[in-house]
Amino acid sequence: MDIWSLNLRHLHAVERIARLGTVNAGASAVNLSQPAITQALGRLEASLGLPLFERRHDGMIPTHAGEILAARIAAALAHVRSPHVTMSRMRAMLSVAETGSYAGASQSTGLSVPSIHRAVADLSLALRRSLVTRRGKIAITTEAGNLLARDFRLAQVELEAGLSEIEALRGHETRRIAIGAMPLSRARILPAAVARFLARRPQVRLTIVEGSRAELVEPLRGGALDVMVGALRDPLIEPDLVQHPLFDDVPAFYARHGHPLAGTAPAPSDMARFPFTLAPKGTPLRESFERYFTDLGLELPDVPVESGSVMMIRQVLMGTDFIAVLSPDQVSVEIEAGWLRPIARLPDRFARTIGMTTRASLLPTEVQTEFFDDLAAAARECGEGQN
Template sequence: MDIWSLNLRHLHAIERIAHLGTVSGAARAVNLSQPAITQGLGRLEDLLGVPLFERRHDGMIPTAAGHILSPRIAAALTHINSPHVTMSRMRAMLAVAETGSYTSASALTGLAAPSIHRAISDLSLALRRTLVTRRGKFAMTNEAGRQLAREFRLAQVELEAGLSEVMALRGHETRRIAIGAMPLSRARILPAAVARFLARRPQVRLTIVEGSRAELIEPLRSGVIDVMVGALRMPLAEADLVQRPLFADVPAFYARYDHPLAGQAPTAAELARFPFTLAPRGTPLRDGFEGYFSESGLPLPAVPVESGSVMMIRQVLMGTDFITLLSPDQVAVEVEAGWLRSLAPLPDQFARSIGMTTRASLLPTQVQSEFFADLEAAAGACGAE
């Protein structure tokens, strides 16, 4: 169901009915008439095909669908945080933020460009702040506009999740999970979790977006993806995110199978004589590399090639005397094939924590909770091997 056909004030009223138990109380809370609320509630129940409340002589009791939808509406309203926002204004703001022009926003939404421009202008006037700046044919969101678009996107996510959960009650499985996959997660834990999950939930659509943390962090914070799996950051810099550790990973130094140091259990000084190809600065692997050599009292080895791609690193190693630092899971296939070999493990104090990162405000849907449990189960199974 398209959320943009809904009325935000009617949704607010439904949330208030669930909280207060009466239409009259909701009418006072949202400044709408009781007939308007009753009509809006009836229209939404018709669209959903399920009742949201059980009508009793002494009030309104939420049904199973009502219990699902009302907290989602409350969460969306928390992100919107203004009585001046309407669905049309929210949609226009999101479209302009995504496309960067009124013309492109019109093509994306099917709305007339003047209508989108008017909605943005009305929103700016109501909120008393500039949100979009015209630059020729482009409409660029400023910092306030980008922050508002992020909150609107999270509100959209909450409403869509609520509606899909209600539709699932009717047997219409329309739910989806968007997963941000950092390099290590793609080796074992994420494929194992996906296999476990789909064995039970084949109807749920999974979207896996691959990238580094730097590439995935903003889509996670904006609600484009639901969870990010990979190396955790300690401490976590983003206050709107939370992390859940799954297992500890101890990286090792790897090189081509016939490297000069092969089979020698090399010391830090011997490793430092060779060039490295590594993940970029600021990643846990790079931090472990720098900490290991610094604690050994050695200058950092040269790193002529930086890459977050295991495939690229593998190809560099196979044709040179370069060394890298990676998780054993990331190069298990290459080691088994006899292309690469481990030279020495990184000391345990440089182990990194692998886990999942989500928004602090996330209210997991049923299928999201199940998938998170499958990630934990897959991590436990990998750790037991």
């Protein structure tokens, strides 16, 4: 079922009926008649294929499907925050923000250009904010428009989650989890969690997007990702995100197996004489590298090769006398194969916390909660394997 076929006003009424127990309460909340809400509720239940309420002489009792959908509607309305928003206006605003033009929005939605233009203009007038400015054929969302589009995307995510959960109740698994994978999650923790999860939930679709935190944080905030896994930040600067620790990671210095410093317990000054290959500036590993040498009063070693790819760093290390600062999990396979070896460990004060980052507003679905539990279990098992 497409969420854009739904009526936001009717959904608001459903949420109020679930909360207050009567059709009359729902009708009053959205300023419609009781018969109109009764008919709308009947049509919605027919479309979903499940009853949302038990009709009793003393009121309306939400079914399990009703509880699920009501919670998602409440979460969506918390992002919408205005009675002037309709599904058509929300869809038009989102499509213009995503495509950058009214023509592109028309093509992506199948709606006419005049209807999209009118919906965005009506929304702008109702909210008393400039949402889109035009430069020729290009439609540029203002700062207010960008913030509104983000809220609308999050509302869309909640409603789609509600519909997919109801589909699952009917035996049709349509649920998906979108995961942002930062470098420190890809070697062992995330693959182990995915394997555990899919052993129980083979029908759930997982989308894994790899990238740095800078590349993943906005998709997470905007609803394109459900969770981001990797090194946590202290302090966390985004007020709409929350962090969930999984385990602590202590990086180490690595080099090829036949490196001149291998097996010598090198002093920091010994390592500083060699070139390094490291992640770019601003990343946690690079910051640990710089702080380690500056705290000792040493000049920073030369870094001729910068890369965020562990595969690239591995190849550089194997063919040269370069040194790298990496997480043990990132090179566990290379260590087992005898290609690389640790030559020194960073002090414990350089430990970083690896964990999950989610939106503060996230209301996890059943399968999301299971996946988060699997991440925690995988973190514990990998931690035990290192001890």
